[in-house]
Amino acid sequence: MAYLTTLALFALAVLTIYGAYTKTRRYLTIRAFKTHHKCQPPRPLPGSGLIGYRVIKELWTSHRAANSLEKHTAHHRSLGDTWELSFFHVDLIMTISPENIKALLSTQFADFGLSHRLPVFAPLLTGGIFVSDGPAWQHSRALIRPAFTRDRVADLPRLDRHVQRLISQIPVDGTTTVDLMPLFFRLTLDYVTEFLLGESMESLVSGPDSEQQRFEAAFDYVQRQLGGWNTSGWGAWVWPNRRCEEGVRVVHRVVDGYVEKARTKARAARGREAGKEKDAETEAASGGDAKQGKKGAEEKSGRYIFLDELALSTDDPVEMRNEILNIIIAGRDTTASMLTSTFHALARRPDIWARLRAEIAPLEGQPPDYETLRNLKYLRYVMNEMIRLYPPVPANSRQAIRDTTLPHGGGLDGTFPIFVAKGQVVGYSPWSMHRLHATFQPDGEALRPERWADGEGEGEKGIRAGWEFLAFNGGPRICPGQQFALTTLGFAIVRLVQRFARLESRDPEPWTEDISLTAGSKNGAKVVFRV
Numbered sequence: 001m002a003y004l005t006t007l008a009l010f011a012l013a014v015l016t017i018y019g020a021y022t023k024t025r026r027y028l029t030i031r032a033f034k035t036h037h038k039c040q041p042p043r044p045l046p047g048s049g050l051i052g053y054r055v056i057k058e059l060w061t062s063h064r065a066a067n068s069l070e071k072h073t074a075h076h077r078s079l080g081d082t083w084e085l086s087f088f089h090v091d092l093i094m095t096i097s098p099e100n101i102k103a104l105l106s107t108q109f110a111d112f113g114l115s116h117r118l119p120v121f122a123p124l125l126t127g128g129i130f131v132s133d134g135p136a137w138q139h140s141r142a143l144i145r146p147a148f149t150r151d152r153v154a155d156l157p158r159l160d161r162h163v164q165r166l167i168s169q170i171p172v173d174g175t176t177t178v179d180l181m182p183l184f185f186r187l188t189l190d191y192v193t194e195f196l197l198g199e200s201m202e203s204l205v206s207g208p209d210s211e212q213q214r215f216e217a218a219f220d221y222v223q224r225q226l227g228g229w230n231t232s233g234w235g236a237w238v239w240p241n242r243r244c245e246e247g248v249r250v251v252h253r254v255v256d257g258y259v260e261k262a263r264t265k266a267r268a269a270r271g272r273e274a275g276k277e278k279d280a281e282t283e284a285a286s287g288g289d290a291k292q293g294k295k296g297a298e299e300k301s302g303r304y305i306f307l308d309e310l311a312l313s314t315d316d317p318v319e320m321r322n323e324i325l326n327i328i329i330a331g332r333d334t335t336a337s338m339l340t341s342t343f344h345a346l347a348r349r350p351d352i353w354a355r356l357r358a359e360i361a362p363l364e365g366q367p368p369d370y371e372t373l374r375n376l377k378y379l380r381y382v383m384n385e386m387i388r389l390y391p392p393v394p395a396n397s398r399q400a401i402r403d404t405t406l407p408h409g410g411g412l413d414g415t416f417p418i419f420v421a422k423g424q425v426v427g428y429s430p431w432s433m434h435r436l437h438a439t440f441q442p443d444g445e446a447l448r449p450e451r452w453a454d455g456e457g458e459g460e461k462g463i464r465a466g467w468e469f470l471a472f473n474g475g476p477r478i479c480p481g482q483q484f485a486l487t488t489l490g491f492a493i494v495r496l497v498q499r500f501a502r503l504e505s506r507d508p509e510p511w512t513e514d515i516s517l518t519a520g521s522k523n524g525a526k527v528v529f530r531v
Helices: 002-037 053-064 068-079 098-107 115-121 134-148 156-168 180-197 211-227 242-285 297-301 306-313 317-346 350-363 370-374 377-389 430-436 482-499
Strands: 082-087 090-095 396-400 404-410 416-420 425-428 502-505 513-515 519-521 526-530
Touching: 002 416, 053 068, 053 082, 068 082, 068 090, 068 430, 068 513, 082 404, 090 404, 098 404, 098 425, 115 211, 115 396, 134 306, 134 317, 156 180, 156 482, 180 211, 180 242, 180 306, 180 317, 180 482, 211 242, 211 317, 242 306, 242 317, 306 317, 317 377, 317 482, 317 502, 317 519, 350 377, 350 482, 350 502, 370 482, 377 430, 377 482
Parallel strands: 090 425
Antiparallel strands: 082 090, 396 425, 404 416, 502 526, 513 519
C-alpha cells in the first residue's frame, strides 16, 4: 500500500514538474516572439478579466435588446480600431482596422482558419465550404466555383420567373400592408435551389402547411438557435432543445430528398459510362471507331447543376448534404436579408425611389439583360450603400492556426503589432467599420448613395473603397457567389421599381437588428405599394 502511495506521489510530482516546464517554456517562447516582432497588447475592454462578468452581462442584455451591433460600434468609438475582451480565460481580439482585416483574409491567410465555426454549426452540418480549412475547403470551393460563371449568373429569365411570382403576391390596391421579408426569403430559396440543385423548392407557390413552408420554419428556427444564444457552440449540448433537434431532422429530410435523386442519377450515369466503355472496347477489338470520354452533368442537362456534379465526385450523402446546406445558408439568407433591409430603407426615401425609376424608365418595363443591369449606375450606388449600412454578415472571425501577429492596434496609440496566440480568435466587424472608417465620414451613419458616384454629372467624385468596404469578404475566401448575389439583388429591385410607382412605409420603428447566422431587419419590411 505504501509502495502504491509513493508511486502515486511520484507520478503526481512528475506531472506537476512537466506541467510547470511546458508552461515556462511556452511563456519564454511567447515572450521571445513578442520581442522579435515588437508586439504590444491592444487596449482592453473595461469589464474584461478572469471571469468577465460585465462583458458576459453586456453581451446577453444587448442581444436581448437587439442592439448588440450598436453596442459593439460604440466600443470601437471609445477604444479605437482594435481592442481585446476577456472572460473565462478566453481572450478575443476585436478589430475594424482594414490593415488587420487584410492580414486576416489575404496577406496572412495561411495563419488563420475557421475550425472554431464547426461546433456552432455541428447540429446542422459537419463540413462544407464555410466551416472547413485546408484541402477540404479547397475541394469544396473547386466544386462550387463553376456554378457561378458569368454565363450562368447572366441567365436572368430563370430569375425573372420567380420575381414575377413574388410580384403577383403583392396587393395593388394602394392600402393593404405587405411584409416583404417572407416573400424575399421564399424568392431566394426558390431561385438558389433551382440554380444549384436543378429543381426549385417552389415555396412562393406552396400552401401554408406544405413541406416547403415546414422546411422554411424549421430552417429559420435552427439558424436562430445556432446564431443567437448558442453562438458559443455550447447550447446544442449543454441546453438540449427538442424543437431545434426536430427542426434539424426536418431540414435534413428535405435536403436528403434532393441528395437521393442526384445519387440515383449519378449511379445511372456511371452505369451508362461503364457500358459505353465496354462497347468501345468491343468495337476497338473488331476494328470499329468509338468516341469515348466522361460526360458531366452539364453535358447531359444542357447546363451546369452543382448537385449533379457533386454526386459525380462523391457518393457520400452526408458530404453532399453539408455542401448543399452551406450554399442554401449563403444563397438564401444573405440576399433575402439584403432585399428586406433595402426595401425597409427605400420605403422611407421616396427621393431614392424616384431616381431609381428615372434611371430604369428607358427599359419601358422590359426586364434588363445582364449587361444592362450592370450598367445601371445609380442602382449600383444604392446597392453599395445598402450593403455598407446593412451587411448581412455584420461580424465575422478567424482563429489563429499558429502563433502569429496582426500589423496594427497594439500599444496605447494602436501603432504596434499585436501578438495572436495559436488558437486565439480574432473578430472583425464590417458593420462597425462601414460606419466609422474615415472613408465614409463625415456622415458614415447616413444613407447617401451619391457617395459612390464616379463624378460624371453627379457633382462629386465618388469614393474608391478598399479593404474598408467588406461586402463579400476578400482574399482566397472571397465569396464565390458574389455576382450571383448582386445580380439577384439588383434584378429584384429593378423589377419591383418598374412595377410600382411608389411605396410607403407602414412600420414606425427604425431598422432593428435580428441576428441568427446572418443579420436582418427584426420588423421585416412592412410597406404599401402604389401603381
